[in-house]
Amino acid sequence: MTAEQLLDFLIHFQGETSSKASDVVEIMSRRHHIAFTRHALTPEDFQSYLFSDDLNSAIRNQVYHDMTAPLSNYFIYTGHNSYLTGNQLSSECSEVPIEKALKRGVRVIELDIWPNSSKDDVHVLRGRTLTSPVDKDLFEEDSWGKELPDTKLELPVDYKRAPQYKRLIVIHAKNSKGGLKESLKVDDVSVRSLSLSEQKLEKARAHHGTALVRFTQRNLLRVYPKGTRFNSSNYNPLIGWMHGDEMVAFNMQGYGRALWLMQGMFISNGDCVVL
Numbered sequence: 322m323t324a325e326q327l328l329d330f331l332i333h334f335q336g337e338t339s340s341k342a343s344d345v346v347e348i349m350s351r352r353h354h355i356a357f358t359r360h361a362l363t364p365e366d367f368q369s370y371l372f373s374d375d376l377n378s379a380i381r382n383q384v385y386h387d388m389t390a391p392l393s394n395y396f397i398y399t400g401h402n403s404y405l406t407g408n409q410l411s412s413e414c415s416e417v418p419i420e421k422a423l424k425r426g427v428r429v430i431e432l433d434i435w436p437n438s439s440k441d442d443v444h445v446l447r448g449r450t451l452t453s454p455v456d457k458d459l460f461e462e463d464s465w466g467k468e469l470p471d472t473k474l475e476l477p478v479d480y481k482r483a484p485q486y487k488r489l490i491v492i493h494a495k496n497s498k499g500g501l502k503e504s505l506k507v508d509d510v511s512v513r514s515l516s517l518s519e520q521k522l523e524k525a526r527a528h529h530g531t532a533l534v535r536f537t538q539r540n541l542l543r544v545y546p547k548g549t550r551f552n553s554s555n556y557n558p559l560i561g562w563m564h565g566d567e568m569v570a571f572n573m574q575g576y577g578r579a580l581w582l583m584q585g586m587f588i589s590n591g592d593c594v595v596l
Contacts, residue, residue: 322362324349335379348376384591392490393512393539395594396562398587399429401545401570402553404445404455409551411451412574416459422573425584426592429543429568432459492541501525505532507539514541518548519556526564537565545570555579558586 322330324345331340348370349362362370374380400422404414419430435448444454494514496504501524504515515536517525522544525533536542544561546554553572557579561569571583587595 386596399568399570400427403430414455416457505536516543543568
């Protein structure tokens with residue numbers, strides 16, 4: 322690849338329209354281990370450039386998207402059954418996979434909360450399976466920080482503008498009793514969220530594609546793996562993203578092509594949400 326071809330690649334494929342010839346020279350000479358012959362990159366050199374986060378801005382660990390748009394404009398890195406260490410039926414539950422997911426950039430963590438046998442406390446585990454509850458108390462103050470003050474007894478007159486609540490967003494989740502078509506109807510007044518299994522997403526795409534896209538333009542849609550994925554496998558995330566699904570929920574315990582696609586989707590914007 323010549324310098325001219327690399328410049329064309331930066332402008333027309335990477336979208337770096339402000340790139341200049343001097344940028345190409347810097348890429349070719351900045352790292353001594355990227356050798357080039359006759360001022361051209363070999364296939365090995367080009368591969369090294371693609372995977373160098375300090376040279377390739379597309380994978381650089383920095384936030385460069387506009388982060389001021391409405392929440393429904395973003396794809397959000399979302400986990401599924403985030404507390405499981407392995408399969409969906411008998412693996413251990415732990416805080417460790419939650420910590421790993423957060424460090425990897427996951428922004429939505431799912432916790433299933435069930436009452437204990439004496440009904441005086443709750444456990445985090447997958448209900449009606451052989452999974453055991455998380456040993457650590459995920460609701461203790463040391464885990465998540467101090468709670469907001471209890472305002473049930475005394476609400477200030479201007480409580481709606483209280484500073485501790487100014488970044489708090491509450492979105493109503495509701496599944497309509499009228500079926501999938503009714504669930505995808507858009508309310509011009511309020512914003513809501515909807516959860517669908519991957520099978521229902523396929524059905525919505527096949528029979529209500531336009532309504533699905535209209536719904537995600539204003540509301541939040543979460544899609545999760547079907548219940549038969551006992552081995553914590555995942556589905557094709559592109560189907561959801563193509564229809565505006567903001568939260569494609571994935572099992573983070575394993576590996577494979579689908580999970581690699583998920584990780585690659587979010588690494589380009591500093592492990593953050595993607596516009």
